Amino acid sequence: MLLLLVALILAMGGTMLLQQSFAPQFGLDLAGGTTVTLSPVTSNGQPPSQESLDLAVNIIRDRVNGSGISDAEVAKSGDNIVISVPGVGQEEVVALVGTTAELRFRQVLAVAAAAPGEMPTNAPTPSATPTGTAKGTPTPKAEESTAPTPKESAKVGDPSPGPAGKAVSSALTNPSPANTPSPSEKSGAKDEPKDKAKDKATPTPSATPTAQPSEDPLAGIDTTGIDPAVLAQFEKLDCLKNDRGQGSQDDPTKQIAVCAKERDARYILDKAAVVGTEIASADSGVDSTTGEWLVQLSFKSSGTDKWSQVTTTAFNSQAPRNQVAMVLDGLVISAPVIQEPITGGRAQISGSFTQETAADLSNQLKYGALPLKFVRSSISEVSSTLGADQLRGGLIAGGIGLALVVIYSLLYYRGLGIVSVLSLGVATIITYAAVVILGHNAGFRLSLPHIIGLVVSIGITADSFIVYFERIRDEMKEGRRSLRVAVEVAWVRARRTILIADAVMFIAAVVLYFLAVGGVAGFAFAMGLTTLIDILVVFMFTKPFVALLAKMEFFSKGHKLSGLDAERMSSVPVTTTNPQEA
């Protein structure tokens, strides 16, 4: 047992060494963080309704606290939403939670190269990809030789070089009007979804095309059933532009012309068959055959029917209409060829995800689309909300308190007190290592309440020892057993008490972690963690250590300083009872 524990501590230490992380991550109140203000953009320039703002606040809060342990704050400020995330350089995190995340499934009606000037031969050939989740195969030529330098890549500090991450975050990173869209782009509808809808209704869009494509981009495209207005937009759509319609909210009841996220194609898509609200759950995972990260969806029952319908229709159609595109915030993120009708109510989205971007997207989809579109209006690093004096004071006070605990247990339990002090030491080391490792790998951040909670948990950990020690003394008091036997018998009984009591704490932690949000969930996580550590320490350290000590003469003979001497223990004069008779 002791060896196992040593191995565990070494493993944790090794992990910390490997990851070069030795300090825990701190929360907003202790370390400050990044504050981003999101301003809603409405089509008519009117302030948004308070209800939609409240809804947006809740969705953003769910998203940013997706894992439940990051302790971010989200608040309404006037008509804006202020998000504070602990830690500096968290702009991307905030940008991601602010994206609309409107997901739609639309059948593909037509596909062409990314920009009007390009050769149709550059059009993606989706059928080339073998799996059912095939996406348009990117054409490197179009990407590298003819594409203008994507401005997004100049964005500093983007930790996720995956195109998916960029595409999604760029919805917020480039709201400035500096990249004035070309007239042809306007019909692609960036900021004004309502206007776009109007454009489509009238066959003559107000924007006059300035550059006619040199050759007919519609060659070889089956235009039956396509709205001429959309066709006109499609002709002009230039997906190599920086501002290519990302972040727009397309009208689900209309056909649309839209770009692929990866700038390798543009599409005409049918009316939305399934929308994001019909998603029941979303998870990220790895494709077992390709090893690619993807997002797995399951639909609610209404969505299941519609998904089954659209995949059946697509399956029975000719290429390219055998593809169903998944449109997220105005861009096609994936347009797989449908190999068979899917009736089970499940779907997968692939599209060059990294682990991070896949997790982000599934988080966004899980908590629903924002009812409003936001731009980032200000961003700043904020200092801690608590003065440094509070942390210092807390640490000093905690230190004093701990010292008192140590003195008390040594005075009271004498020799056994050493066991409790050592056990607390081991518990502290494991807790510290766990907090550091979780901070590094799972974004767990310590706030002041956490630290105080950890201090209190010391009391609970100490209680486990006290329960055990008192049991040992009970056994010894009866005066018929050797210490070695007493240690074992007492353990059996103390163990039950410790397990039941810890189970109560653990239930509290689990329930609150899953049901509460924000700070409460984070705190519950810390509570569950310390409870587990308590059990770990008592089982793997305290008990074996006491058993070890019981073999030493100092304790088994009941030395005066061992805390187990007969004189202090028995309720009757020591001469009449002999605790060491066995």
Add this chain to the structure above:
Amino acid sequence: MGIGRRLYRGEVNVDFVGRQKLWYGLSAFLLVVSLGGLLINGLNLGVEFTGGSVFSFKAPAANIEQVRTTFEDEGVHQAIVQTAGDRWRVTTETLTEQQGTNLQKAVANDYDLPQNEVNVDLIGASWGGEVSNKAWIGLGVFMLAIILYLTMAFEWKMALAAVVALIHDLIITAGVYAWSGFEVTPATLLGFLTILGYSLYDAVVVFDMIKEVTAKLGTTSKQTYTQAANNALNHTLIRSLNTTLVAILPVAAILFIGTTLLGAGTLKDLSLALFVGMLVGTYSSLCVATPLLVTLKEREPKYRAIAKRLASRGPGANDGVSDKREPVGAANSSAGEKRKKK
């Protein structure tokens, strides 16, 4: 022999259960006072719950103490002072327009700024209704889960007694906040949650001992359930006191430093909840949960029969206080013997 020594040897016999009227009276009094405080004073909720005003201004020369003083001088008592980029960002409770303008003037005055360069904005609650709602739902489910679990591990009467004691602790702690006017922040709320765990934990440890001792009660036993439970309490008294002392020493240190050296702040608000909650939690495990459990249990025919039989044998036999230690020891040893034989 000093009380400490007697405690150490487990020779103290306090008739906890027999004084249930005293405890119930005390608890009822505390509950009424607490509820009264909650109704009359209400809780002093922090800006995280209520929303408030945010002041933003540039004052590169100022330090955090100066900024805080500026706001406190104007009667703001919940200022959260932060730097945001190169600006100061101060969140305060909701202010009247007049107060807001006064503060703007004061800030402009103190840091040589034109008044219009001190921005004031309203900020909503970061801990809004939705967060609280989910926390309440979590709490409700938690209570149910605990009752279910304790019913399985012990029995429903113990579960009920433990949860009643828990609610008792939470109300009294909240009452202390109402009367003291200490600010209730999210941090405080987390302190409440800690109490919730601690209070239950303590009650469970006590009940485990009661269960063990009373399990030996048969029709021929010389003890009523009340006496046995009281013995169990005394038996675990030393543990209860030790545990409370060990848990409360650090908290007391934090509360002391928080109130005397630091003044207003999260540390003070949070540690008060813990300090009060732990004291009340220990008290309620011994003096509320157990008497309540005994009241419930003594109504069972089995224990009523024992009580009746012992009562008929005269006052001497009914005086459970006289031979406290022995039955517990006996219970322990017989349990021990059984295990040994296995």
